[in-house]
Structure formats: C-alpha cells, structure tokens
Amino acid sequence: MVPAQWYLMLSAAIFCIGLFGILTRRNALLFLMSVELMLNAANVNFIAFSLQWGNVTGQTFALFTMALAAAEVAIGIGIILVLYRNFRDTDVTKATTMRW
Amino acid sequence: MLLQTQLPQWTALGPALILAITALVLFVIDSVDPDSTDSALLAGVSVVGTLAALGVAAWFLAAGTGQVGTGGEITLFRDALVVDGMSLFFTAIFTSVAAMVFVASYDYLKDRPDQAEFYSLVLLATTGMALLASSNSLATAFISLELTSLPSYALVAYLKRNRGSVEAGLKYFLIGALSSSVFVFGISLVYAVTGSLLFSDVASALGDLDQSFRGVAGIGVLMIAGGFAFKTASVPFHFWAPEAYEGAPAPVSAFLSSASKAAGFAVAFRVFVEAFPIATAVDLGIDWVLAFGILAVVTMTLGNFAAATQENVKRMLAYSSIGHAGYVLIGLAALSAGAATNGDVLGASMAHLLVYGFMNTGAFLFVALVEHWGVGRTFEDYNGLAERAPMACAAMTVFMFSLAGLPPFGGFFSKYFLFASAIGAGFWWLAAFGALNSALSLFYYSRVVKAMWIEESDGSFELTSRPIGLYAAIMVAAVGTLVLLPGFGPVIETAQTVAAALFG
Numbered sequence: 001m002v003p004a005q006w007y008l009m010l011s012a013a014i015f016c017i018g019l020f021g022i023l024t025r026r027n028a029l030l031f032l033m034s035v036e037l038m039l040n041a042a043n044v045n046f047i048a049f050s051l052q053w054g055n056v057t058g059q060t061f062a063l064f065t066m067a068l069a070a071a072e073v074a075i076g077i078g079i080i081l082v083l084y085r086n087f088r089d090t091d092v093t094k095a096t097t098m099r100w
Numbered sequence: 101m102l103l104q105t106q107l108p109q110w111t112a113l114g115p116a117l118i119l120a121i122t123a124l125v126l127f128v129i130d131s132v133d134p135d136s137t138d139s140a141l142l143a144g145v146s147v148v149g150t151l152a153a154l155g156v157a158a159w160f161l162a163a164g165t166g167q168v169g170t171g172g173e174i175t176l177f178r179d180a181l182v183v184d185g186m187s188l189f190f191t192a193i194f195t196s197v198a199a200m201v202f203v204a205s206y207d208y209l210k211d212r213p214d215q216a217e218f219y220s221l222v223l224l225a226t227t228g229m230a231l232l233a234s235s236n237s238l239a240t241a242f243i244s245l246e247l248t249s250l251p252s253y254a255l256v257a258y259l260k261r262n263r264g265s266v267e268a269g270l271k272y273f274l275i276g277a278l279s280s281s282v283f284v285f286g287i288s289l290v291y292a293v294t295g296s297l298l299f300s301d302v303a304s305a306l307g308d309l310d311q312s313f314r315g316v317a318g319i320g321v322l323m324i325a326g327g328f329a330f331k332t333a334s335v336p337f338h339f340w341a342p343e344a345y346e347g348a349p350a351p352v353s354a355f356l357s358s359a360s361k362a363a364g365f366a367v368a369f370r371v372f373v374e375a376f377p378i379a380t381a382v383d384l385g386i387d388w389v390l391a392f393g394i395l396a397v398v399t400m401t402l403g404n405f406a407a408a409t410q411e412n413v414k415r416m417l418a419y420s421s422i423g424h425a426g427y428v429l430i431g432l433a434a435l436s437a438g439a440a441t442n443g444d445v446l447g448a449s450m451a452h453l454l455v456y457g458f459m460n461t462g463a464f465l466f467v468a469l470v471e472h473w474g475v476g477r478t479f480e481d482y483n484g485l486a487e488r489a490p491m492a493c494a495a496m497t498v499f500m501f502s503l504a505g506l507p508p509f510g511g512f513f514s515k516y517f518l519f520a521s522a523i524g525a526g527f528w529w530l531a532a533f534g535a536l537n538s539a540l541s542l543f544y545y546s547r548v549v550k551a552m553w554i555e556e557s558d559g560s561f562e563l564t565s566r567p568i569g570l571y572a573a574i575m576v577a578a579v580g581t582l583v584l585l586p587g588f589g590p591v592i593e594t595a596q597t598v599a600a601a602l603f604g
Contacts, residue, residue, distance in 0.1 A: 008292065008316065015285055022278055031274060038281035045288035053295035058288075061239050061297065065284055068246045072277055075253050079269050082260045087267075092274065095267040098343055 007048035014041035028080045028090045032073060039069045112165060112174045112183040115153040115191045116230040122149025123223035130216035139215060143206040143569070146219040147199055150226065154195035161188045161594065168601055175236060179298055182236035185598025189450060190233035190366040193457045197359040198226045200458075200577055201351045204465045206569030208351050208472060218258060221251040222355060229363035238287045238297040238324075238375070241367050245283070245331065248363055249276050252356055256348040268347025275330065275340040283327025289320030290375075299375040307380050314384040321376055321386050328371075331364030333357070334425045335399045342406075345418035350468030353414065354461045357421040362453045365428055369446060372432060373602050379437040393433035397533045400426025404537045408544045411478045414467050416544055417460070420503060423541060424456055427534055430518055434527040441525040443600025448521040450595040452514040455502070455584050459511055462577025463499040466492060469570045473563050479547055484557025492571065493552045495578035500545040502581045505538045510584030517592055 014037055021034030043062040050058030080090055087095050125145060130136070164170045166184040173184035201222060209215050228247030235241040253276060257269020291297060293313045294305035309317060330337035345353040372388060381388055403423030410416040431449025435442050467477075469492055475481050486493040502511035515538060519531040584591065 004292070011285075011288070018281070028270065028274070032277070035277045035281050038278075039284060042281070042285040042288040045285070045292055049288075049292040049295070052292075055295065057239075057295075057297055058291055061242075061287075061291070064239065064243060068243065071246070071250055072280070075250050076273055076277065079253060079257050079266070079273050082257060082266050083270050086261070086263050092270065095263075095270055097263050097267055098346055 001051075004048065004052050007044060011041040011044040011048075014038075014044065026091050026093050028076075028083065028092050031092060032076050032080075036069060036073070039065055109174055110176060112160070113176065113181065113234070114160070115157040115188075115195065116227055116234070118149060118153040118156060119195070119223055119227040119230060122146060122153075123220045123227065125149070126216050126220040126223065130220070135213065137211055137213060137215065139206050139210050142215050142219050143202050146202040146223060149223065150195045150199040150202060153226075153230070154192060154199060157188050157191040157195060161185065161192065167598065168604070173601075179300070180237045180240045181231070181234045183234055184601060185594070186366070186370070186450070186602055187230075187233040189454075189595060189598055190362060191230045193362045193454050194226050194229040194233075194359045196580070197355060197362075197457045197461050198222060200461050200465065200573045201355045203576070204354070204468055204570045204573035205351045207567035208349065208468055208570065218255070221255050222352075225251040225255070225355075226359065229359055229366075232363045233366035233370075235367060235370070236299055236374075238290065238299075238302070238371070241371060242280075242284060242287060245327070245367065246280060248360060249280065249331075252276075252352075252360060255352045256344050256356070258349055258352065262347075264347040265349065266347075268344045272340050272344040272348075275337065279327055279330035279337050282323050283330075286320045286323025286325075286327065289316050289323065293317045293320070299371065302375040303377050303380065306376065306384065309384060311384075314386070317384060318386045321381070321388060322391075324371065325368075325388065325391065328364050328368040329395070332361050332368065332425045332428070333364075333422050334429060335395055335402055335422075338399065338402070338422050338425070341422055342415050342418040345421065345464075346412065346415045350414065350464055350471050353418070354464030354468070357418070357464060358457045358461045361421065361425060361428075362457060365431070365449070365453060368432065369449075369599075370602065373435075373446070377437075378435055382437060389433060389435050392429055393527070393530060396426050396429035396433045396530060398426075399423070399429060400533060400537045402426075404540050408540060410544070413470075413479060413482065413548060414464075414477055416548075417463055417467065420541065420544070421460060423537060424452075424460070424503075426537070427515065427518060428452055428456075430522050430527075430530050430534065434522040434525045434530055436525065439525060441521065442603050444521040444596050445525050445599075446602065447592065447596030447599035448514070448518040450599060451588070451592045452518050454591060454595070455510040455514040455581070455588075458577050458580035458584065459499045459502040459509075462495060462574055462581060463503065465570060465574050465577060466496040466499065469567065469574065472567055472570060473565075475563075479551045480555075482548060482551040483555035484552075486552045487557065488563045492574055495574045496552065497549050498578045498581055500548050504542040504545040506542070508585065510581045510588065513585060513588040513592075517588075 018037030046058035231244035259265035407419035502509035
C-alpha cells in the first residue's frame with residue numbers, strides 16, 4: 001500500500017494549485033475551476049484515508065462533497081450569468097460599484 | 101404539559117422539519133400559479149411556518165427537551181444530529197429573525213414577479229441553520245453549512261438588474277466558495293488523523309493521537325476555524341461582509357447579519373467544545389482558545405474602527421456587525437480547561453446573539469424602510485427623518501443605543517453579562533477591549549440618532565406611504581429589544597444552563 005504521507009502531499013499540492021489559481025486569475029469561471037480543484041483535493045484525502053482506516057465514512061463524505069460542489073457550481077454559474085448581463089464581462093475585478 | 105419525550109424521537113427535529121415543509125409548500129404554491137404576485141399569501145405562509153417552528157422550539161425549550169432533566173440530549177441518525185437545549189435556543193433565534201424578515205419582505209418585495217423563490221430560499225437557509233445548530237458530526241455540519249450558504253448567495257444577488265446586488269452576490273459567492281473549500285479540506289485533515297467525523301469520536305481519537313500527527317491535526321483545526329470565521333464574518337474572512345450587506349436587499353442583509361452569523365457561532369461552539377476539547381487540544385499544542393482570543397480582539401477593533409469612518413449607514417451597520425462578531429467570539433476565547441465558568445461565558449455569548457438578533461435585524465429593517473421610501477443611504481440623507489416618521493425613528497434610536505450597549509435597552513444587559521463573565525473567567529483583557537470598543541461604537545451609532553432627530557432636513561424627499569409590514573417588523577424588533585431588558589433573567593439563565601450542559 002502507498003504510504004499515507006504521499007496522499008497528503010498529493011492533496012496538499014492540488015489544494016495549493018487551486019489556491020494559486022484563485023489568487024492569480026481574474027475570470028470568474030477560472031475561479032470556479034480553481035475552487036473545484038481545492039474541493040477535490042479534500043476528496044483525495046477522504047478516499048485515501050478511508051482506505052487507511054478501513055471505514056467507508058470518508059468515501060461517503062467524498063460523495064457528499066461532489067454533490068455539493070455541483071450545487072455550488074450551479075449557483076455560481078447563475079451569479080456569473082447575471083454578472084455578465086450587468087457588467088458585460090466575467091472579470092471579477094471589473095465589478096466595482098462599491099469599494100472593497 | 102405534554103412533553104416531547106412522550107412523542108416519537110424524530111419529532112425532536114420538529115422545528116427544522118416545519119421549516120423545510122413550509123419551503124416546499126411555497127414551491128407548490130409557486131408551481132400552481134407561477135405568475136402570482138400575491139405577497140399576502142406567500143408572506144403569510146412563510147410567517148405562519150416560521151412562527152410554528154419558533155413555537156415548537158420554544159415549547160421544547162420550556163419542556164426541557166434534550167436537557168439533563170428529561171434524560172439528556174436526543175441523538176438521531178446514528179448520532180449525526182443531536183437535539184439539546186443549545187440547538188433549540190439557537191433555533192429560536194433563527195426563526196424569530198426569519199419571521200421578522202418575512203413580515204418586512206411583504207412590502208419590500210411587493211409587485212415583484214419572483215417572490216415565491218425569495219421566501220422559499222430564506223426558509224431553506226433557515227432550515228440549514230436549524231440543522232447546523234443540531235449537527236453532531238463534521239459531515240452534517242458541512243452539509244447544513246452549505247444548505248445555509250447556497251440560498252444566501254442567491255438571495256444576495258436577488259435584485260438581478262441591480263448592479264450593486266449582483267456585485268455583492270458575486271463577492272459573497274467567491275469568498276464563500278473559497279472558504280467552504282478550505283473548511284472541507286480542514287475536515288479531510290481531521291478525518292485523516294482521527295478516522296472519524298463524529299464529534300465525540302474525533303475528541304477521543306485526538307486524545308490518544310500520536311504526537312507526530314499533531315501538525316496535520318493543527319492545520320485541520322485551523323482550516324475549520326477559517327470556515328467558521330467566514331460564516332460569522334470574523335477576521336480573517338470578514339471582508340465580504342461590508343460588500344454583501346451593502347449591496348444585498350436590506351431584508352436579506354438583516355437575515356444574513358443576524359441569523360447567519362448566529363448559525364456560524366452555533367456550530368463553532370459545538371465543534372470546538374465537543375470535537376476539540378480544550379485540554380486535549382492544548383496537549384497537542386493546538387491552543388484554539390488563545391487563537392480565538394486574538395481573533396476576538398482584532399475583529400472587534402477592526403469592525404468598530406472601520407464602522408466609525410463610514411458615510412453610508414448600511415455599510416456602517418455591516419462593520420458594526422463585524423464588531424459584534426468580535427464580542428461574541430469572547431464566548432470561545434474566555435474558556436479554560438475544566439473551568440466551572442465555561443458555561444457562563446458561552447451562555448452569555450448565546451444570550452448576546454439572541455438580543456443582537458432583535459436589535460440588528462431591526463436596524464437593517466429600518467434601512468429597508470428608508471430604501472423603500474427612496475431616501476438616500478448616507479448619514480446626511482437621514483437628516484430630519486424623525487419629523488416625517490417619528491415612530492420608526494424612535495425604534496431606530498432604540499436599536500442604535502441598544503447596539504451601543506446603553507442601559508435602558510436589551511443590549512446593555514447582554515453586553516454586561518458577556519464582559520462580566522469574561523472577567524469572572526479571568527480574562528479581564530478581553531472585557532477591557534470589549535468595553536473600549538463599545539465606547540467607540542457609541543460615537544457612530546449616535547451619529548445616526550443625531551442625523552434623524554437634531555439635524556434639519558433639506559426637504560428634498562416626500563414619504564409617500566406607510567408600509568404596514570415593514571413598520572410591524574420594526575416595531576416587533578423594537579419591542580423585543582425593550583422587553584429583553586426586564587426579560588433578560590430567564591434568557592441568560594436558560595442560555596447558561598444549556599451551555600453548561602455542553603461541557604458536562
């Protein structure tokens with residue numbers, strides 16, 4: 001069996017790639033993709049440690065996470081659509097009627 | 101009195117079930133008549149549903165359901181959910197806020213074509229909050245957190261042709277999505293080291309954790325704390341709050357800043373007290389009590405200083421809500437392992453959240469009323485408002501002084517008990533920072549009062565209508581804020597009893 005720390009390194013790497021994407025990309029859709037990466041990094045952990053611990057709690061949770069990620073994307077795309085209709089752009093830095 | 105123990109066990113989830121069913125009933129009404137703009141029907145059903153849920157929660161709380169006297173907490177679905185005094189107390193907060201928001205929305209949303217969606221989304225979010233307060237496993241905590249968050253994103257962006265609302269919705273969604281992925285990664289790390297998601301199992305597994313895993317466990321706990329910081333609008337995930345509250349329709353701002361914040365605290369209290377017990381956590385070098393102490397001071401200071409520099413009343417209220425998150429964080433920051441004062445501190449925080457639920461909702465609903473009239477949003481625009489609408493302005497004065505913590509209002513006792521309990525637990529520095537910040541907050545709260553009552557208006561606006569729903573909701577909130585002064589005894593007693601049970 002692959003030692004547990006390799007899974008942790010893999011998931012941490014995926015998480016950091018997602019975080020990097022969030023910090024550097026300005027397009028709202030790319031932002032959503034980066035969030036998906038971060039959620040799936042957690043799924044890697046859940047499934048790997050489900051195997052390590054010999055219970056299915058982690059696998060079940062991974063299913064929940066996937067379903068919720070889908071729901072989150074549905075809401076997100078909806079908001080990005082109205083964003084595009086109002087601002088003619090999906091750049092997250094363009095929407096600045098209020099100051100940060 | 102009929103006791104809940106005489107009913108089947110699942111009825112303990114009654115409040116959450118009633119809320120969910122009401123939301124579904126609204127969907128049915130909407131599918132039967134999709135073009136209906138019948139505000140009275142939709143708002144009426146929502147109010148009846150939330151009041152029923154509030155009634156059941158209050159009845160259970162009075163009958164002692166899930167408390168030590170009647171056989172202790174009721175666990176359901178293999179311990180994934182738990183109903184105890186604390187979850188019922190918080191459910192009462194969420195449902196009271198939601199009921200006031202519904203009454204106010206009757207006028208605010210009048211003649212809009214998509215009202216049913218609004219009411220059902222708020223109800224679904226309230227259901228999520230009720231479940232959040234009952235969750236006993238990191239899995240249910242995460243799912244009900246999302247059930248609370250997802251409708252909230254849509255609600256903030258509800259005015260889809262209004263640029264401010266859409267922008268606020270986008271920012272709320274982006275930060276929310278980021279923080280929920282951080283939260284779920286934290287859960288995955290805690291699962292990695294403990295092999296379980298149930299709070300009690302996590303606590304016992306952490307108790308005999310190999311020291312070499314404590315780094316992973318520590319990062320996991322920190323990330324989970326980050327998820328809660330987002331939900332409660334505390335530092336370091338607070339910066340969405342001013343944008344979201346300013347841009348959102350004012351009833352939604354009221355709902356988010358009162359109920360959603362309380363929900364975040366409800367689950368944070370349970371997770372940290374039950375899953376990461378202080379003694380175990382300190383042994384592992386994960387001193388979350390100290391971390392929350394620092395966050396509490398930073399949050400209240402930042403919130404109050406930023407609020408003092410605002411020109412826009414709604415934005416000022418948003419920052420003041422961050423400041424109040426800082427006060428409530430004292431509930432987690434003034435704990436110490438095995439201390440008898442723990443229940444008092446946590447209970448005082450819960451009581452403050454209840455009072456805050458009335459006064460803050462009322463303040464945002466007053467802003468909703470002013471938006472409904474089409475008066476501007478800055479302090480100057482409020483000049484002389486009291487001449488035109490003395491009743492509403494008197495209520496707003498009550499909210500402002502209560503938020504500042506002045507004596508004749510509910511906010512005075514809740515803050516007093518909070519700071520006194522912190523001193524009693526030996527954390528005088530938290531109380532000192534809290535008192536200093538309260539003094540500062542009086543400055544910007546009284547600016548609103550001064551604008552309304554003392555300044556002369558420039559006579560540029562006409563108040564054309566007297567919206568019944570908004571007025572009724574504001575009056576209920578004002579009466580609630582006032583009644584909670586003489587009625588604070590039973591509230592604090594209940595809160596501290598149910599909080600002490602958490603440490604038992």
